[in-house]
Amino acid sequence: MKTLLICETRQGKLLESTYELLAFAERLAAEPVAFLSAGEALAPDFDGRVYLAEAGEYDPDLHKQLILEVVAREKPDYIVLAHSSYGWDLAPRLAAALRVAQLSEVVDVVAGGFELPCFNAKLRRTVKPTSSPAVLTIQAGAFNPKGSPQGTPRLERLALPVPAGRTHFAGYEAVGKKAVDLARAEVIVSVGRGVGKQDNVALIEALARALGGELGATRPVVDAGWVEHSHQVGTTGQVVAPRLYVACGISGAIHHLAGMKKSDFVVAINKDRDAPIGEVADVLVVADVLQFVPALTARIAR
Amino acid sequence: MKILVCIKQVPDMESRFKVNRDGTWIEEQDLAFRMNEYDEFAVEQAVQTKEQLGTDVDVTVLSLGPGRVTEALKKALAMGCDRAVHIQDEASAQKEPWQIAGLIAAYARGQAYDLVFTGLQSQDRGSAQVGVLLAELLGMVCVTTVIDFALKGTSVSVSRELEGGLKAAVQFDLPAVVTCQLGLNTPRYPTLPNIMKARQKELLVVPAADLLLEQALTATEKMYPPARKEGGLVLEGEIDDLADRLLAVLKEKTTVLRQG
Ligand SMILES: Cc1cc2nc3c(=O)[nH]c(=O)nc-3n(C[C@H](O)[C@H](O)[C@H](O)COP(=O)(O)OP(=O)(O)OC[C@H]3O[C@@H](n4cnc5c(N)ncnc54)[C@H](O)[C@@H]3O)c2cc1C
Numbered sequence: 001m002k003t004l005l006i007c008e009t010r011q012g013k014l015l016e017s018t019y020e021l022l023a024f025a026e027r028l029a030a031e032p033v034a035f036l037s038a039g040e041a042l043a044p045d046f047d048g049r050v051y052l053a054e055a056g057e058y059d060p061d062l063h064k065q066l067i068l069e070v071v072a073r074e075k076p077d078y079i080v081l082a083h084s085s086y087g088w089d090l091a092p093r094l095a096a097a098l099r100v101a102q103l104s105e106v107v108d109v110v111a112g113g114f115e116l117p118c119f120n121a122k123l124r125r126t127v128k129p130t131s132s133p134a135v136l137t138i139q140a141g142a143f144n145p146k147g148s149p150q151g152t153p154r155l156e157r158l159a160l161p162v163p164a165g166r167t168h169f170a171g172y173e174a175v176g177k178k179a180v181d182l183a184r185a186e187v188i189v190s191v192g193r194g195v196g197k198q199d200n201v202a203l204i205e206a207l208a209r210a211l212g213g214e215l216g217a218t219r220p221v222v223d224a225g226w227v228e229h230s231h232q233v234g235t236t237g238q239v240v241a242p243r244l245y246v247a248c249g250i251s252g253a254i255h256h257l258a259g260m261k262k263s264d265f266v267v268a269i270n271k272d273r274d275a276p277i278g279e280v281a282d283v284l285v286v287a288d289v290l291q292f293v294p295a296l297t298a299r300i301a302r
Numbered sequence: 303m304k305i306l307v308c309i310k311q312v313p314d315m316e317s318r319f320k321v322n323r324d325g326t327w328i329e330e331q332d333l334a335f336r337m338n339e340y341d342e343f344a345v346e347q348a349v350q351t352k353e354q355l356g357t358d359v360d361v362t363v364l365s366l367g368p369g370r371v372t373e374a375l376k377k378a379l380a381m382g383c384d385r386a387v388h389i390q391d392e393a394s395a396q397k398e399p400w401q402i403a404g405l406i407a408a409y410a411r412g413q414a415y416d417l418v419f420t421g422l423q424s425q426d427r428g429s430a431q432v433g434v435l436l437a438e439l440l441g442m443v444c445v446t447t448v449i450d451f452a453l454k455g456t457s458v459s460v461s462r463e464l465e466g467g468l469k470a471a472v473q474f475d476l477p478a479v480v481t482c483q484l485g486l487n488t489p490r491y492p493t494l495p496n497i498m499k500a501r502q503k504e505l506l507v508v509p510a511a512d513l514l515l516e517q518a519l520t521a522t523e524k525m526y527p528p529a530r531k532e533g534g535l536v537l538e539g540e541i542d543d544l545a546d547r548l549l550a551v552l553k554e555k556t557t558v559l560r561q562g
Pocket residue numbers: 191192193194195196217218219220221232233234235236237238248249250251252253254255256259269270271272275287288289290316422484
């Protein structure tokens with residue numbers, strides 16, 4: 001079995017997700033071959049072929065064309081990408097060009113196929129592609145490399161086709177500055193959409209204060225303007241690892257979990273017993289946050 | 303200018319989901335359905351584009367699914383779309399993104415849409431595929447995960463949201479497909495007068511059977527809830543008692559409540 005791994009680079013760096021792709025190939029016991037849009041300095045450390053093309057920052061048409069050429073040469077069984085802003089953008093383009101299956105956000109390899117989350121991570125499905133090859137995107141953090149990377153890649157350079165140039169990359173922009181540095185907080189109490197309205201955020205803030213911690217928030221709460229962006233925890237916010245993380249009215253979407261699952265101890269308060277936050281919570285309190293949090297704060301402040 | 307918005311109706315994610323008897327999808331009865339959250343941003347962006355450009359813009363909202371999806375279409379009409387297309391398909395839950403995109407493309411081909419908005423992903427399948435597949439099938443430019451959108455003439459400038467606080471500025475010309483990320487705008491609530499006005503708007507029903515269906519490329523073997531954290535504790539009961547129990551756990555298992 002052979003997998004073609006599509007490595008991700010950004011701003012002249014190879015992203016760590018490359019080694020998750022390699023861990024996934026190892027999990028499948030498949031031969032890894034890699035594609036990378038960069039020069040040889042960025043080639044990942046492993047024993048296998050790496051196709052290189054210095055195609056610059058992401059250009060979907062160009063990357064698609066280059067990868068399709070590698071697919072024609074290597075005839076892989078699986079084409080694997082990270083389920084990231086790069087992977088989910090590129091994967092369906094490859095699947096459509098090849099007219100093959102794509103499975104999104106694989107979290108495990110199980111008997112009968114691949115495991116995918118669905119219904120906002122409240123359920124899982126086992127799905128089997130019936131085409132070959134198949135395109136897979138893997139969830140960040142689901143396949144972790146064992147040990148540090150090793151090996152010497154054999155490099156193959158791809159000729160650059162004339163870019164189709166239908167989209168123009170005009171540079172990077174940073175999202176907001178960090179007014180609050182959550183990365184060093186020992187206790188974080190985070191507020192989710194479950195609090196219902198902006199006025200109720202104060203209840204969660206009071207608990208954070210009682211515990212001597214910082215206020216964190218999910219994205220919808222930030223998007224709605226209830227809490228300022230520098231408090232956002234997750235893929236597009238900050239990554240935190242406090243001793244205690246309290247999730248108040250938070251469902252536990254992967255994009256949020258990616259920012260907090262390294263916390264030592266996680267308490268979740270949710271009225272829904274099945275909320276996916278239960279997957280990472282050391283304690284799940286099934287209750288209405290608006291009633292429970294003030295009761296808890298009063299006891300701690302005592 | 304002709305704009306198309308694709309919306310999906312999904313169950314309320316706070317529902318209790320039960321897997322159906324053959325283990326391939328959920329039991330749909332007793333569930334409340336609503337417009338996919340990401341698609342509300344798509345509808346809003348289409349309506350804002352119409353408002354920006356004036357009257358010479360026609361916005362079609364399209365949804366593929368069973369009879370119940372007309373509710374979501376009516377909401378989109380009340381938000382300001384001009385007309386609705388319902389690709390009627392009682393078996394849509396069994397269809398994979400490739401087939402859904404294929405059916406939408408079969409309808410949209412030849413309609414010469416200048417701009418298509420979709421959500422980044424649906425909350426039930428979460429595949430983040432239909433928008434991009436549709437673009438590929440129609441041979442259109444596609445830009446995903448958009449959190450800023452500006453149109454000037456036929457040229458578009460957007461921000462794509464990447465990971466870790468970074469955005470990419472991208473420019474392109476119409477025609478194009480744009481997939482919308484949370485926070486792109488603030489979706490409006492339909493007002494009562496607009497809900498009334500929406501009743502007069504056209505709602506075209508097209509049976510899926512009239513459109514070309516692609517072969518399935520995947521098979522769902524089974525569906526099941528995820529495992530909970532090993533050793534994770536679930537506390538249920540009366541509020542004061544719960545607070546006492548949690549406090550005891552925090553004192554025992556963490557150091558955050560120790561003084562000094
Ligand atoms: C590319 C991408 C990046 C993203 N980045 C981030 C990110 O960095 N950070 C982030 O947080 N999200 C991010 N998201 C969004 C993420 O997918 C979820 O939509 C979001 O985390 C959900 O926030 P929430 O849990 O507050 O809201 P919801 O999912 O709406 O959950 C609300 C929860 O509150 C519970 N609830 C409701 N009422 C009560 C009550 N009275 N008492 C107790 N519980 C109650 C409900 O049962 C539910 O579980 C991203 C999404 C994408 C696609």
